[in-house]
């Protein structure tokens with residue numbers, strides 16, 4: 001598989017704040033990469049660096065072999081971005097927002113019109129085509145942001161918390177949209193605080209903390225690194241997790257622990273808590 005995104009020893013500093021700390025990350029074509037981490041871990045900074053909206057202090061970034069630069073049209077056409085904060089034009093209609101994006105990306109008018117029709121259909125927004133964006137619900141705005149990011153047919157879609165604040169059913173609809181895109185071969189990088197979202201969608205997951213990638217791999221690889229079986233103990237008003245390599249070891253340990261014990265398979269949430277809370281440097 002071709003490597004589409006390559007970051008080597010990327011550091012980003014804002015004054016004394018180190019947002020990314022010598023981070024290296026390689027993402028292959030067709031992967032669905034989930035970037036997890038607590039508030040301030042550097043997820044948005046990383047997404048912005050890949051989309052050339054933020055310039056790293058040092059390090060090397062290549063997207064589809066091209067150096068990252070907004071003035072490089074070949075690079076720009078590869079990336080579709082759904083930013084963390086909605087930056088649609090609220091006074092314009094749904095169609096006008098998409099037309100504007102088409103113009104900014106130099107898409108011929110006729111092609112743009114056809115693409116808009118397709119994308120409204122795909123995101124089920126056809127009924128809202130002539131509605132002002134300011135009057136859409138949060139879920140509809142999210143879907144429009146995805147449609148807009150797809151206007152120029154990018155090879156890579158970057159989604160920064162695409163389902164934040166959505167109700168369960170709207171979230172599932174956005175998931176289906178994103179799953180459909182991945183199935184069509186688009187490489188996806190998604191940041192989220194919803195661990196079940198990462199579990200449901202991503203083929204690979206990276207855990208970021210204080211600008212460093214603590215761990216990355218498939219869900220099974222992460223579970224195996226930390227321990228696939230967990231013993232959960234509620235003790236002194238606090239839940240503590242212990243990780244084991246198999247059921248037999250976990251049961252043996254649990255047998256000497258007394259009351260308030262649960263033995264179960266480990267989940268992404270357990271790994272996340274262990275790495276982000278316990279292993280502080």
Ligand SMILES: Nc1ncnc2c1ncn2[C@@H]1O[C@H](COP(=O)(O)OP(=O)(O)OP(=O)(O)O)[C@@H](O)[C@H]1O
Pocket residue numbers: 014017018019037038039040041042043044045046084
């Ligand atoms: N423009 C900026 N100026 C100064 N500091 C910044 C700027 N952008 C980000 N930072 C700092 O960089 C660090 C990483 O921020 P970033 O937005 O990348 O985190 P995040 O993982 O996306 O967090 P969240 O989950 O809250 O969205 C934070 O300490 C933040 O304050």
Ligand SMILES: [Mg+2]
Pocket residue numbers: 043044045084160
């Ligand atoms: Mg963020």
